[in-house]
Amino acid sequence: MEPGKNIAIKVPLHQWEDTVSFYRDKVGLSVARELDNSTGFNFGSITLWIDRVPQQSQTDVWIELFDENPDAALASLGSPKRDELEPLTNVTGHWTSDPAGTVILLRQEQMG
Template sequence: MEAGKNIAIKVPLHRWDDTVAFYRDKVGLPVARELDDSTGFVFGALTLWIDRVPHQSQVDVWIELFDDDPDAALSRLGSPVRDELEPLTNVTGHWTSDPAGTVILLRKEQMG
């Protein structure tokens, strides 16, 4: 198992614009990609995503881990399957969480 390439901060709607501006204008991180509800910043070797989540009332940090066999890794971790959190499209893996509740995308890295 190894660290992935993405970290996401899930931000309530009313805090999203200010949070994106903070990382862009005050921290000075370069924008890597902009989507309708997400802005990705260059964060060293990672991408830091600031995701707008209208139905959320607090901030969550979500991380990504890679493993060649996500099902076996999930079993080793003893962590719950949390696939209801967000759809996984074209991804081999699962959403899960650590004991403190931090959401983890445990997936096979896509090559190419």
Template sequence: MAYYRDKVGLTVAKTLTNSVGFTFGEMTLWIDRVAHQSQVDVWLELFSDEPDQALERLGGPRRDELEPLDGVNGLWTCDPAGVVLLVRNE
């Protein structure tokens, strides 16, 4: 977290229990603390008024097994290279 704040110079946009969101242009870069992570992953979050229609347009598989989306109107998918995408309402 300190690297992006102190070295890169990004502004903290929001802090949660295990996550920090940094202002990254018009986007937010979220860094999550994961206790037992064996590799680094980049997951992207896309916003849509209609997540189901967006998934159809993107043509990706639905990836519900990744993580529960409690209280979030959205769904998980991935791009052809395997990068995880969360498509949800803002």
């Protein structure tokens, strides 16, 4: 396993605009990509996503790990499969979590 290229901070609706502004205007990160409910910032060699989650009441940090065989890696970690968290479109992998509850996207790196 190795670190992925994305970290997401899942932010409640009422804190999203201020959080995006904080990283853009105060920290000075450049915007890499903007979507309807997400703003991605250049954060060294990774992208830091600030995701707006209307049904969320507190902030969560989600990370990404790459592995050539996500099924075997999930079994090796002994972590729960949490694929109900978000749809995985065009991704080979699984959502899981560490013992403290940090959500992890464990997936194959897409080449190209």
